[in-house]
Amino acid sequence: MNFFQIISEIEKVDPEVYDRLDSRRSVFKHMTGLGQKLTAAALPLAVGAIFNKVYAQTPVGAGVNDVLNFALKLEYLESYFYNNRTTVTGLSSQNSAALALIATDEANHVTFLRAVLGNNAIAAPATTGVFDYTAKGTFPTALTSANTYLAIAQAFEDTGVRAYKGAAPLVMTNKTVLTAALNIHSVEARHASHIRAMRRAGASSTTPAQGVPASPYTTAPKSWIVGNDGGGPVPGTTDAIYGAGNNSNAPSGITFESEANTTQGGVALSSSTITSIAFPSGSTAFSEAFDEGLDVGSVARIANLFSVTGNYFG
């Protein structure tokens, strides 16, 4: 067991590992003392105890590398999807230009995550044969019809927002990785807002920001999520993107609620608890004002709809 090799590996994704182990690095002095007292057989146990203390907030099986590699897989799914935008017909020139911007961002996310992970990054998936944007025939016009394409884009962006939000607490021990994840998270939310505006006004609109939303928000959504958004762009297939997650492995203090959730931090939000402003009758603002995170397992199930093997995302 090469202790310093392990530390070195961790440092690649966790530059603050030394500080976390001990802000004065004196742990290494302690290790020297320990080493003199412990037999070789006992040493791994001592090391394990140190790591348990340091990474106690990280659930087993969800190390920082695992979380980042999972994010990388999602970014590949998105990046390749936007690279395929050129076969889509029916988009206004304004909307084609906007999709090119999103494509650049997603490619940049891939580049960034690969750089952070270094040698620990997964192999890049092949550009064909790994992802199936028709979801095994559910969306036969995925890469040709603008309406279908934008519906899938919304599904990906909204899922991405929930995935980064849900995973943030898993990487909060590393402030660099956390800040990067948050900075990607908000960009995904900007994309989601924009794609929703495009769908609201229609793919061929030349004034795409001026669309008016229409309940149940499946084809003319708001830029934010109203309740469960009527099941999303393709009700029946995309419901899970707006539904509740699985709390069995949730970090302490967190639950993965459906997007329709209106209780935040123990406060039930309604016109009787929020009294500084008048709400129209039946207002959906209480759910709109908060997005919800989603656990890795639930995100993987959604993403696997678009995996040829059905299990690329685990």
Place this chain on the structure above:
Amino acid sequence: MSTVFPPEPQLREADQDQPLYVPIKRRSFFMYAGATAGATALVLAGCSKSDSSPGTIDVGAGDAGILNYAYALEQLEAAFYAQVKTGGYYTGSTITAAEKQIFDDLALHEAIHRDFLKAALQANSITPLKDLTPNFSSIDFGSRDQVLAAAQTFEDTGVAAYNGAGRFITSNANLALAGKIVSVEARHAALIRDLRSYGKFVDSDVVNTFSPSAPATAGVYSGEGTPNSTPNTQGNGNPGPGQERSKRPPQILQAVNNFLADGSKLSAGSFA
């Protein structure tokens, strides 16, 4: 945090065995604070008054400080949209149906954020900041251009602020809460930007849209806090490609204070 103040072996060795209460020189105090994440809040709690700008209200330290910081920003946003709804642009005849609907929603969302944060602070026995007095005298509420420009400033600032504050949050639950709000602010920001000029939802002033000509070398991404980076105590230093340009609380408050009246201006001495 430690890489913001590069490790100085002599200092680290010297202060290693010093108890917290030993008086230390002012310059080394900041290194001490920077190098000792766990003790920063404790140490600064005793110093925040003298380190704050004169006449400002400090948001405080720890998760409570971040929650109050968020509460301050949401107070400002809510007050802004309340005033938009009484202004000439919103009440006039030229506003589109889409824009009216958007400002209705934004006013509700931000009022919810503000009132919710106050309730959450009180539920956790944290004293909320006082009701802040905004100063929107620089904004012509009859002008569509000016209202949208100001809305963009507030929404972009909100996103950069929550992102930049994430690193100071210690509890899972509070981090998750901030995350639930920030993505809604980002949705707002993108749409307001698109209303002003379509396709600006991820423009280069808020997102690093730089495309590296070649993939960065494995494992040596030169972002904030990593080896080889240029220390930057204000913003996110050098955000990676495709990322939001987030900002630390003092930098945010510098901009936000322009919209707060004297007596309501803020500082965040614990979150540099």
